[in-house]
Amino acid sequence: MNDYEAIRRVIALHAQLLDERRWSELAALFSPDGVLPWxxxxxxxxxxxxxxxxxxQPATPHRIKHFVYAPVIEIDGxxxxxxxxxxxxxxxxxxxxxxxxVGRYHDHLRRENGCWRLLKHITVKTGDALPDDERxxxxxYADDQTR
Numbered sequence: 001m002n003d004y005e006a007i008r009r010v011i012a013l014h015a016q017l018l019d020e021r022r023w024s025e026l027a028a029l030f031s032p033d034g035v036l037p038w039x040x041x042x043x044x045x046x047x048x049x050x051x052x053x054x055x056x057q058p059a060t061p062h063r064i065k066h067f068v069y070a071p072v073i074e075i076d077g078x079x080x081x082x083x084x085x086x087x088x089x090x091x092x093x094x095x096x097x098x099x100x101x102v103g104r105y106h107d108h109l110r111r112e113n114g115c116w117r118l119l120k121h122i123t124v125k126t127g128d129a130l131p132d133d134e135r136x137x138x139x140x141y142a143d144d145q146t147r
Contacts, residue, residue, distance in 0.1 A: 008073070018066060103125040
């Protein structure tokens with residue numbers, strides 16, 4: 001599997017494991033010092049992700065669905081950045097699914113012992129400002145002359 005496919009797999013697994021509430025497997029996608037800011041919390045390291053993230057999710061298991069679209073990936077040696085558009089739906093026991101939010105994942109990854117791991121997984125909801133240390137992929141800069 002090439003690096004791009006391996007990174008796409010990490011991103012897809014993140015969404016699927018989150019939907020299925022498989023917390024230990026989800027945390028294993030992160031580097032040991034990985035960071036997951038979400039919903040006013042910042043979870044640092046696998047243990048905090050396993051212990052803290054479940055409390056930020058809807059109460060009914062298996063009732064959330066992440067639709068993650070093809071990422072834009074930039075690789076620089078053993079580091080990579082990826083940007084993926086995402087739609088998250090909540091599925092009630094009865095009735096139609098409801099859209100929870102639309103946004104973009106900003107992922108920082110590092111190759112460790114031949115495996116790509118998440119260093120930081122940031123969710124930016126549509127309309128929200130980018131965090132100070134974030135950027136868009138190079139092809140999306142407003143002054144890009146390659147269009």
